[in-house]
Amino acid sequence: MDVEIIELGPDRLPEVVDLCRRALDLPEDAAEAPSIVATLADRAAADRPVLRLGAVRGGALVGVLVGVLVGSLSAGDPRLGHVDLLAVTPEERRQGIGGGLLAEAEARLAGLGAAELLLAGNPPQYAWPGIDVRYTPAVCAALRLGYRQDRTAWNMTADLSEGSPALRSTEAAEQRLAGRGVTVRRAEPADLPALAGFARATFGGAWDGELAGSVGRPDAGAHLAERDGEILGFAAYGSSRPSWFGPMGTAPAAEGSGIGGVLLRRCLRDQAAAGVEAAQIGWVGPVPFYSGAAGARIERVFFLFRKELNGQK
Template identity: 65%
Template structure:
């Protein structure tokens, strides 16, 4: 290890310095602008249901004067305690090429191994993640992962919806909502009392990855969720802001309700909220149905991520 820096565990007292570090170290403006949300969200994992589940670790590299030069946040996978995740790695621009990033990841691997991990992913640990993987434009991070023996096994992408006048993303929804109302379908904001039914709907229709994101989108500052119901039956939902204020997702429509236009209405209601919060562009995270978002909101792929894994 470089004699001019040391690595130790991150403490709560370090968090303000880590936020400042990330604001200056994250090269893409959309990431730097939300550095506080990224760091704090990754640190807010809920109480574990088992000793290792949801466990988060963090380390900082500091110089001889105690100044934070770099940081890494990591965690145990939500569903599999044998899998660890590197959630965030950042090094001050003026401290790069000194082996700090490499040393932080090695320390993170050791910490995760101590919690029982036998494999480490550089990939988003749903439901609390900052990125699906490494943005391909973060070239130093890609190079470091490869040098440490990580193998790329997947690719993911975000789409961007621009909330400017004339964009499909800001089209009104009142006309479509009236048509839905004629068919007995109501679209409205979700409330805290809706959370248990929404989680049940998501788990039955789409699997178990979304309960945390749904829960944290409702009643949270600069976040929200809209749902479509027919009587007491939930037909679809769309949420935003659970990970970052400028990100949209997740959303889903029941197979029995597809083709009714519910998804487009829910999506644009969320985007209208985000525009009201001051965003002129929104990222749709970890996208699956590309054609839907392109057609409903004029969204385009603008971020591509490499996802990596390594056996310990």
């Protein structure tokens, strides 16, 4: 029986979760399949047009693609489309199903005027920066289907077991900061407008959206540092996935003050208390900082791909 590609409604998202549990080969991804699907296929639809395609054989879902029809909040370019999730059940691989889902997404995007399709994370709702290099067949498929690698990203892993550097006390550092008039505390929903404004003005990008996905949610959170009502820094976790940390940022004038390390470890302690055994610090920039502040190590590496559609530039 041939495979049919259809649009998936919200009622079929539980099937998508089940498929991802079986199709995501890395245990850390399969374990968080419910959060990944909720983030990419449900919550993201609140502020951007989401495409949910399923490959169906005999009524059973054997493959899924989730992406953004038009536009990219991170880049602000309506000519860009994103594929955020592509998965095929193990028993149905190497039959062209993934390629068929991608071809359908490409055709729909091109018809809407998109110039390029990216196989890359699309903040503020994303599950990976790109394709983890350990998903080697997916990397090979992307290259075979005409996608080119244009960037590399990496995560760092912070061990959250008892006694790890990531969980060492921040009490002395917080006392030193208090002596300089700096207060460190948990962020509350009422803080979100000021936090979002600080993130936009200081760092740009989509961190304000990620903060909105962290502050006030039961499975996520954030901490902030302030002096005389002025925000000096923030750190957040759980916006897209329970085990992932980020984003975090410190005002340029406060860099080197120790605020970042305090905020980081406060969040990591929250994650450890929630049962997370190892935190993923996503899409890392300052590797030495996270290594020194939390004993984190580079572990997950991702290739980000892109492809021109219909020869457009």
